[in-house]
Amino acid sequence: MRPFEYVSPNTRSQAISLLGASRGNAEILAGGTDLLTLMKDDVVAPKRLINIKGINDLHGVSSNAQGFHIGALTTLGDLADDATVRQNYPALAEALAEAASPQIRNLATLGGNLCQRPRCWYFRNGFGLLPKNETGKELVAEGENRYHAILGNEGPAKFVSPSTLVPILVAYGAKIRLEGPKGKRELPLEKFFVIPKNEGEREHDLRPNEIVTEVVIPPASDVRAAHYEIRQKEIFDWPLAVAGVALKMRGSNVQSARIVMGYVAPVPWPSPEAEQALVGQPINKDTAQRAAEAALTNAKPLSHNAYKVQLARVALRRAILKAASGGVS
Amino acid sequence: MRDEDENQKNPNDSPESPGVSRRDFLKISGISVAVPLVAGPRVIKAAGQEVRVYGPGKVPMEFAINGKNYKANLEPRVTLLDALRDEFELTGAKRVCDRAECGACTVLVDNKPVYACAMLAIEAQHKAITTVESLTRDGKLHPIQQAFVDNDASQCGFCTPGFVVACKAFLDKHPHPTPEDIRRGLSGNLCRCGTYAGIRKAIAQVAQKGA
Numbered sequence: 001m002r003p004f005e006y007v008s009p010n011t012r013s014q015a016i017s018l019l020g021a022s023r024g025n026a027e028i029l030a031g032g033t034d035l036l037t038l039m040k041d042d043v044v045a046p047k048r049l050i051n052i053k054g055i056n057d058l059h060g061v062s063s064n065a066q067g068f069h070i071g072a073l074t075t076l077g078d079l080a081d082d083a084t085v086r087q088n089y090p091a092l093a094e095a096l097a098e099a100a101s102p103q104i105r106n107l108a109t110l111g112g113n114l115c116q117r118p119r120c121w122y123f124r125n126g127f128g129l130l131p132k133n134e135t136g137k138e139l140v141a142e143g144e145n146r147y148h149a150i151l152g153n154e155g156p157a158k159f160v161s162p163s164t165l166v167p168i169l170v171a172y173g174a175k176i177r178l179e180g181p182k183g184k185r186e187l188p189l190e191k192f193f194v195i196p197k198n199e200g201e202r203e204h205d206l207r208p209n210e211i212v213t214e215v216v217i218p219p220a221s222d223v224r225a226a227h228y229e230i231r232q233k234e235i236f237d238w239p240l241a242v243a244g245v246a247l248k249m250r251g252s253n254v255q256s257a258r259i260v261m262g263y264v265a266p267v268p269w270p271s272p273e274a275e276q277a278l279v280g281q282p283i284n285k286d287t288a289q290r291a292a293e294a295a296l297t298n299a300k301p302l303s304h305n306a307y308k309v310q311l312a313r314v315a316l317r318r319a320i321l322k323a324a325s326g327g328v329s
Numbered sequence: 330m331r332d333e334d335e336n337q338k339n340p341n342d343s344p345e346s347p348g349v350s351r352r353d354f355l356k357i358s359g360i361s362v363a364v365p366l367v368a369g370p371r372v373i374k375a376a377g378q379e380v381r382v383y384g385p386g387k388v389p390m391e392f393a394i395n396g397k398n399y400k401a402n403l404e405p406r407v408t409l410l411d412a413l414r415d416e417f418e419l420t421g422a423k424r425v426c427d428r429a430e431c432g433a434c435t436v437l438v439d440n441k442p443v444y445a446c447a448m449l450a451i452e453a454q455h456k457a458i459t460t461v462e463s464l465t466r467d468g469k470l471h472p473i474q475q476a477f478v479d480n481d482a483s484q485c486g487f488c489t490p491g492f493v494v495a496c497k498a499f500l501d502k503h504p505h506p507t508p509e510d511i512r513r514g515l516s517g518n519l520c521r522c523g524t525y526a527g528i529r530k531a532i533a534q535v536a537q538k539g540a
Binding site: 001002003004005006007008009010011013014015016017018029031032033036037039040048049051053077097100101102103104106107234235236 | 375376378380381382383384385386404405406408427428429432435438441442443444446447448449451452495498499512513514516517518
């Protein structure tokens with residue numbers, strides 16, 4: 001790891017001021033589980049590390065009429081143990097329990113989980129987010145792309161969005177709040193993720209001097225939700241496909257649906273096609289299968305990852321059936 | 330040829346002899362090369378308030394490890410794991426992957442298991458750090474360590490200290506685990522020898538008897 005200077009501010013405005021207006025010089029240190037690895041591998045080399053864990057009002061959770069507020073520095077472990085999450089957002093509780101390992105969950109924060117960098121092995125080995133060789137040829141398209149994107153991969157970005165929590169958070173309708181020198185702003189969580197078109201662009205809509213302050217999930221008492229992951233290993237592994245589903249029912253038919261796939265595209269991938277296929281329908285094996293088919297109709301696998309299309313379909317079908325049966329698979 | 334020399338057993342290298350160990354030698358030779366330059370924090374203004382900036386050179390740090398105080402001058406880039414092993418000779422936590430993936434460096438920070446390689450030493454100051462060294466009292470193994478022996482839960486033994494600390498944290502939180510709880514709760518530690526069956530039995534034994 002290269003040398004850096006370390007500063008630990010106590011307030012949001014101090015942190016924002018210390019970050020500066022340009023990227024690359026300073027990095028935000030929250031849980032550190034991703035950042036320290038990137039620094040050890042020399043993928044990022046900040047001159048200044050700003051530990052924001054001393055900012056007290058970024059920690060902890062609270063509830064009000066808007067919903068459930070999660071401070072950006074709440075650890076995944078604390079969130080997984082939280083009684084409100086378990087009771088009101090059981091599909092999120094399940095996603096949290098399956099995330100990484102106990103040791104990582106004790107350090108990793110929700111804000112960091114949203115801001116973690118892609119797991120693409122070209123990126124992690126220093127070839128950049130949109131890796132090209134000297135002649136401008138895209139490395140992923142003709143290289144080792146078995147874990148890469150099957151949707152949204154028309155441009156140079158072929159990595160997959162790495163958070164396993166984001167699909168279910170988006171399905172629940174979560175919003176993200178950011179703060180910078182010009183004040184606060186709020187985005188639907190899915191809008192926080194962008195597909196970079198040029199090297200140097202980031203995959204997050206986070207300006208160099210902005211910090212993530214909290215995530216807000218609307219009340220979900222009338223929502224039936226489920227999270228489903230397919231991994232090669234039973235646990236502590238990056239998934240091959242993730243699905244987050246939230247259904248509102250009218251009688252035995254679907255009134256509205258929010259269906260989001262993870263690990264299939266450079267951003268979390270909501271599927272209006274699958275949502276449309278379900279609205280007005282009862283949930284059974286046939287309707288779940290039709291929705292899953294609709295979600296993957298436009299998939300364009302790369303040379304080595306066509307298998308992911310079927311895995312994404314299966315994850316989605318199982319998540320829909322699980323949501324309808326009250327979160328039990 | 331140098332590698333061979335290093336691996337040759339030195340006849341003077343017995344525990345009784347006052348000779349210089351390899352670790353001591355590395356420490357001494359390190360001192361002669363790098364003269365530590367320690368500087369206090371620089372104070373700058375951020376949002377109208379003063380904040381302290383540490384490093385990039387060595388800065389004085391204080392730690393509470395296994396109930397004792399430790400001091401060292403370290404660069405901010407030093408991980409908790411490297412501080413434990415290289416500065417304080419607490420070599421129970423092992424440096425294996427150094428990428429928060431294998432669990433061999435598991436220690437407790439404020440009673441929660443974490444990977445010591447994934448935390449900077451400078452952040453671990455003034456937190457209660459517990460390493461595997463604290464588990465053995467007066468030469469008597471901790472019940473979890475004894476259960477590892479009884480159930481043949483080690484082979485090469487390199488992952489064992491991390492596993493023992495992770496098991497302690499797990500049993501403190503789940504005193505009566507199901508087999509499924511054990512499988513999930515210990516998922517953050519890897520054993521390349523594959524002693525998982527023995528480790529599961531060891532945990533079940535301690536859970537039954539109480540630690």
